[in-house]
Amino acid sequence: MAGRRVNVNVGVLGHIDSGKTALARALSTTASTAAFDKQPQSRERGITLDLGFSCFCVPLPAHLRPAPAAQRGPGPEPRLQVTLVDCPGHASLIRTIIGGAQIIDLMMLVIDVTKGMQTQSAECLVIGQIACRKLIVVLNKTDLLPEGKRQAAIDRMAKKMQRTLENTKFRGAPVIPVAAKPGGPDAPETEAPQGIPELIKLLVSQISIPTRDPSGPFLMSVDHCFSIKGQGTVMTGTILSGSVSLGDSVEIPALKVVRKVKSMQMFHTPVSSAVQGDRLGICVTQFDPKLLERGLVCAPESLHTVHAALISVEKIPYFRGPLQTKAKFHITVGHETVMGRVMFFSPAPDSLDREPVLDSFDFSREYLFQEQYLCPAPAEADEAEATEKAGQASAGRCPRQQWALVEFEKPVTCPRLCLVIGSRLDADIHANTCRLAFHGVLLHGLGDRDYAESALPALRVYKLKQKHGVVERVLDDHSVIGRSLFKKETNIQLFVGLRVHLSTGELGVIDSAFGQSGKFKVHIPGGLSPESKKILTSALKKRGRAGRGEAAKPEEAERLEPAQPVGLSLSFKRYVFDAHKRMVQSP
Ligand SMILES: Nc1nc2c(ncn2[C@@H]2O[C@H](COP(=O)(O)OP(=O)(O)OP(=O)(O)O)[C@@H](O)[C@H]2O)c(=O)[nH]1
Numbered sequence: 034m035a036g037r038r039v040n041v042n043v044g045v046l047g048h049i050d051s052g053k054t055a056l057a058r059a060l061s062t063t064a065s066t067a068a069f070d071k072q073p074q075s076r077e078r079g080i081t082l083d084l085g086f087s088c089f090c091v092p093l094p095a096h097l098r099p100a101p102a103a104q105r106g107p108g109p110e111p112r113l114q115v116t117l118v119d120c121p122g123h124a125s126l127i128r129t130i131i132g133g134a135q136i137i138d139l140m141m142l143v144i145d146v147t148k149g150m151q152t153q154s155a156e157c158l159v160i161g162q163i164a165c166r167k168l169i170v171v172l173n174k175t176d177l178l179p180e181g182k183r184q185a186a187i188d189r190m191a192k193k194m195q196r197t198l199e200n201t202k203f204r205g206a207p208v209i210p211v212a213a214k215p216g217g218p219d220a221p222e223t224e225a226p227q228g229i230p231e232l233i234k235l236l237v238s239q240i241s242i243p244t245r246d247p248s249g250p251f252l253m254s255v256d257h258c259f260s261i262k263g264q265g266t267v268m269t270g271t272i273l274s275g276s277v278s279l280g281d282s283v284e285i286p287a288l289k290v291v292r293k294v295k296s297m298q299m300f301h302t303p304v305s306s307a308v309q310g311d312r313l314g315i316c317v318t319q320f321d322p323k324l325l326e327r328g329l330v331c332a333p334e335s336l337h338t339v340h341a342a343l344i345s346v347e348k349i350p351y352f353r354g355p356l357q358t359k360a361k362f363h364i365t366v367g368h369e370t371v372m373g374r375v376m377f378f379s380p381a382p383d384s385l386d387r388e389p390v391l392d393s394f395d396f397s398r399e400y401l402f403q404e405q406y407l408c409p410a411p412a413e414a415d416e417a418e419a420t421e422k423a424g425q426a427s428a429g430r431c432p433r434q435q436w437a438l439v440e441f442e443k444p445v446t447c448p449r450l451c452l453v454i455g456s457r458l459d460a461d462i463h464a465n466t467c468r469l470a471f472h473g474v475l476l477h478g479l480g481d482r483d484y485a486e487s488a489l490p491a492l493r494v495y496k497l498k499q500k501h502g503v504v505e506r507v508l509d510d511h512s513v514i515g516r517s518l519f520k521k522e523t524n525i526q527l528f529v530g531l532r533v534h535l536s537t538g539e540l541g542v543i544d545s546a547f548g549q550s551g552k553f554k555v556h557i558p559g560g561l562s563p564e565s566k567k568i569l570t571s572a573l574k575k576r577g578r579a580g581r582g583e584a585a586k587p588e589e590a591e592r593l594e595p596a597q598p599v600g601l602s603l604s605f606k607r608y609v610f611d612a613h614k615r616m617v618q619s620p
């Protein structure tokens with residue numbers, strides 16, 4: 034029996050033509066069926082269209098070996114299997130790249146040393162920050178640098194990359210030069226790559242194996258599917274969670290079918306079980322492989338199909354422009370990308386500082402509707418630019434967590450708490466801008482097609498509304514008539530009982546409509562103060578005088594005339610999903 038193998042997935046990401054496939058080829062000794070641009074279209078266009086998988090093995094390094102006590106007696110040397118996930122570079126394939134990034138433990142960012150950071154290198158770095166823990170920057174094509182100045186140019190680019198990483202979570206990550214295919218496409222195959230042994234050494238030293246957890250529901254991301262005559266249908270992919278054994282039933286949720294696992298292989302070797310992190314081919318009883326190119330296979334009934342979701346959101350700082358409520362984004366949910374419309378909301382003002390919660394959504398709390406995602410107010414220096422952008426949190430008080438309701442154009446099938454990325458894939462790919470707009474975690478999926486009626490009323494997101502009017506006249510010490518707060522057609526009955534503040538300081542309560550023109554009666558429980566009465570009655574007198582032509586002493590009219598009318602302000606909450614559109618008193 035072969036010795037123990039520990040698998041780790043390493044992503045190869047970078048701008049188009051930086052040499053990712055050439056690097057994967059140089060690194061690999063064993064190629065799986067799908068590696069190295071074997072697709073005919075891929076060969077024709079000279080670009081990678083799909084994830085490519087290949088691997089190489091090295092002795093398991095000391096830092097990854099279990100403690101001596103845990104080791105079983107003498108046996109074959111344990112091996113580390115490094116599975117390389119060669120991602121496409123072309124901008125149009127970013128969904129594939131995001132899918133690839135979610136199954137890797139470490140990311141190699143390939144940079145063409147003669148070009149430096151390019152648009153998709155930056156996007157890959159953003160994706161890496163969201164989905165990966167570790168990074169190595171590989172400066173490729175060093176053979177293209179003039180020999181005499183090569184080292185200096187490499188050092189300069191390495192410094193530049195370090196500076197770029199400075200503001201990311203990969204600060205201080207290693208940068209290493211190579212030439213994966215010296216001489217380029219026309220160079221003879223005998224031309225040996227340069228710097229590969231050093232890169233392997235660095236990779237192996239940087240790899241740490243995340244704890245693989247065999248518990249939890251089985252979930253595998255499938256990247257290829259084909260049938261073998263007389264045996265069944267084979268799906269190859271990476272196990273994202275849980276484990277699988279021979280004879281288990283697995284579900285292909287996209288096709289709504291359940292199949293039995295007949296056999297399994299890991300890199301051409303039959304196995305009887307596999308766990309999270311393993312790369313695997315499983316053969317199940319026949320189904321048409323054409324129906325499933327990409328997708329998920331899972332333990333029966335462990336995934337949910339959702340029509341909308343509540344997600345925790347964080348804006349990607351490189352995305353230019355605001356994130357608007359009602360805007361449409363491409364939303365990658367787990368391993369699917371669909372269009373979705375978003376509505377942003379923040380904590381109620383009294384809970385801005387609450388610790389972010391990333392594993393559930395609290396329906397018992399109230400939330401404040403936002404026209405757009407709130408960004409921290411920028412430093413003074415950026416003020417000019419900042420004033421253009423609305424949606425800044427007032428006085429630098431930015432909530433620690435914000436959310437969005439995402440409504441999908443078509444339902445998506447995804448695991449619990451999966452990664453969500455919102456992007457603007459329709460943006461011009463040559464515009465040199467980051468198309469990735471926000472990321473987050475799916476906290477709560479709405480599985481009912483009629484979620485708008487069945488589930489959303491429980492979501493207590495409110496808009497804070499303010500209305501302003503004026504006191505028209507005093508009825509008595511405890512009541513006034515107001516106007517200009519409502520439109521003529523407003524049903525004032527809905528507002529009865531809500532508090533209004535008079536600009537003179539008194540508190541009133543809307544009592545009833547008054548006449549047909551949107552006027553209303555306000556009851557003032559504490560009574561009008563003598564000063565207020567003076568201001569109001571003097572205004573009344575003036576009106577009266579004009580109306581009835583009564584003579585008043587000119588000096589009195591001057592003295593008592595209020596500088597401004599007495600205002601009435603009403604603030605109330607309206608819950609966005611309240612079917613009855615009730616107004617609720619706000620503090
Ligand atoms: N001179 C030189 N050319 C290289 C090197 N590595 C790759 N190339 C060439 O660069 C071109 C692109 O290489 P690929 O490996 O296909 O690049 P890629 O990053 O996989 O491209 P996409 O997958 O389409 O994004 C090919 O013509 C390679 O021969 C290198 O180290 N030196």
Ligand SMILES: [Mg+2]
Nearest residue numbers: 053054080081
């Ligand atoms: Mg490629």
